[in-house]
Ligand SMILES: Nc1ncnc2c1ncn2[C@@H]1O[C@H](COP(=O)(O)OP(=O)(O)OP(=O)(O)O)[C@@H](O)[C@H]1O
């Protein structure tokens with residue numbers, strides 16, 4: 216569990232550099248604007264409201280994480296943004312234009328592995344350009360560059376089944392980026408990876424983000440991941456999925472693993488934890504367990 | 516520590532729930548799986564104490580009191596055989612007694628006694644044939660047979676395979692004594708006109724004719740395959756080719772029409788709802804029930820036969836392919852859409868390449884399905900191919916001729932399937948089979964096929980089919 220907040224630091228307190236960073240960030244053009252978004256699913260048992268009145272904006276080259284309890288509508292939100300699901304109310308604007316249907320201007324990386332098994336790594340990365348009708352050596356050179364960028368140049372002619380989970384997701388990122396999308400949508404892309412690979416992937420992603428003109432919207436349910444990666448964190452609450460709070464992460468850039476124990480980091484984590492696990496609910500975490508061992512035979 | 520070094524390595528169990536065996540054990544079991552049925556067949560065929568409910572006659576034989584005539588090679592049940600031999604002995608006894616009486620011919624004319632005697636003479640010919648004294652064509656060559664009687668009687672020649680029973684040698688001697696008195700060589704006009712006695716039926720325990728032994732089956736099979744065709748009777752190779760043509764013709768037509776329809780049904784709900792319900796209904800109507808109809812439509816020759824294989828395969832194929840198409844991972848289609856694929860590109864660049872390995876497997880299984888229609892198809896209209904041969908030989912109870920053909924059909928189907936299974940890994944190197952196949956040296960040699968295949972595919976699919984941008988901004 217999260218340790219209690221040290222020094223009573225408020226997550227809203229920002230150092231001058233961080234404050235300056237956010238001022239600049241908000242002066243950048245809005246890439247994605249979500250306006251009063253709502254989604255209900257018709258089910259046999261009646262309508263399920265997955266999202267209600269969701270409003271937020273993502274600025275150019277911002278890294279935003281979406282976090283929330285399971286079933287609060289995170290996937291539904293990102294699928295609407297990608298155009299894979301149609302909203303019930305509200306609208307989504309990309310660079311001020313309403314989006315409808317999927318398109319290469321919004322790259323997506325899924326939690327499940329979605330590389331095309333019949334294509335090699337390079338052919339997977341070239342898939343988007345090929346759909347646009349581009350082919351030839353320039354596309355191939357371009358694809359190689361993206362593969363280099365995710366550190367897999369040795370594997371460009373391998374098939375997906377020859378890659379590890381982390382490598383597959385790196386190819387998926389390269390494949391999405393090869394389309395030069397305005398925004399990269401990621402739905403728990405590292406959810407299926409082990410802790411070590413996951414940490415490595417987070418670092419790769421931060422490096423990519425830093426060096427490219429790319430805006431990222433990233434879904435996670437891992438508090439550390441959210442704080443470590445984001446400029447801002449959109450916290451959703453469940454039933455119905457509504458924006459609870461948009462947190463400006465007070466941890467300065469560039470990010471490093473040492474920052475995990477800084478007061479700002481811990482305070483932010485603590486706040487998110489409060490939001491997604493309210494105090495009243497934590498009682499539910501205690502199982503109604505009767506004693507089943509002998510008196511005195513205790514472990515704590 | 517010292518204990519673990521001295522104790523033998525733990526033995527792998529032969530039986531463990533859902534666990535693979537080592538490659539060596541798996542191979543051994545595979546070999547046994549074929550060797551065992553063959554061994555059982557051989558044992559039942561060659562070990563007389565195992566089954567052998569019949570006696571296979573080595574001599575021709577008949578009984579005056581009943582009109583049944585047995586020729587060598589016929590089988591009588593073990594229960595009936597003693598009764599049969601006793602009846603013949605009793606008959607001989609009656610002849611001997613008749614000869615001692617005042618009226619040795621029993622009121623029968625000379626010519627009919629001669630005729631009966633000539634018949635007895637020829638009862639020996641099967642023994643002469645199997646001993647190689649005469650050929651099958653000479654079985655009525657009375658001169659040679661007559662001489663053989665003499666040789667046996669005098670001991671100049673002793674039949675070995677099979678030998679005559681002592682009882683029958685005595686009969687030969689007894690008959691020869693009276694026969695040689697009349698004429699030392701065969702003379703049709705001066706043939707003995709007092710009754711001689713019959714040879715006693717002799718035979719060997721055997722299985723019923725519907726279970727020929729492996730050696731016999733092999734011999735008959737070899738004979739069937741080496742004898743050339745004559746006139747309108749095709750050779751076996753021609754029959755095999757014709758049968759393969761019927762099966763593959765029907766199957767390939769069904770695949771050619773059925774695969775596109777199945778893919779469309781699996782891809783678009785529109786086609787699924789339009790086509791599948793009726794297809795589902797139609798496949799419950801057994802294909803053979805259409806055979807007369809197909810002959811009326813397609814007339815004689817091969818067309819109605821191919822049509823029957825088609826009808827038997829097509830409807831199943833559409834449904835199987837539609838299901839395989841539907842099983843394609845939905846996230847792959849979603850990922851392709853976020854990468855800019857339009858509806859048409861989804862079909863050409865995701866659905867089709869995505870289902871190919873499973874489609875290949877489906878078609879492999881359906882080819883096996885098509886084989887099961889072969890016999891019925893070849894009975895439609897004018898009988899043809901391997902089935903015609905089986906039918907004819909089966910009617911004459913030449914089951915030793917029928918077995919090789921049944922086995923051959925199995926072998927053709929099985930080897931085709933095995934080769935196709937092996938090729939799957941070669942054609943689709945990105946599947947699990949592919950990984951296993953690439954380790955196989957035989958497959959390594961065949962690796963030019965996937966390269967050629969991929970090249971052919973990538974050249975065929977044009978890169979630019981539509982502009983995705985118009986789709987994503989317009990809708
Ligand atoms: N196709 C659908 N039909 C009906 N209900 C759906 C559908 N998709 C999602 N839902 C419902 O919408 C709600 C939000 O689902 P969603 O998958 O977006 O949650 P999530 O936040 O991504 O959860 P998780 O953290 O487990 O991934 C859930 O209650 C879910 O049952």
Ligand SMILES: [Mg+2]
Nearest residue numbers: 289290291402
């Ligand atoms: Mg989800």
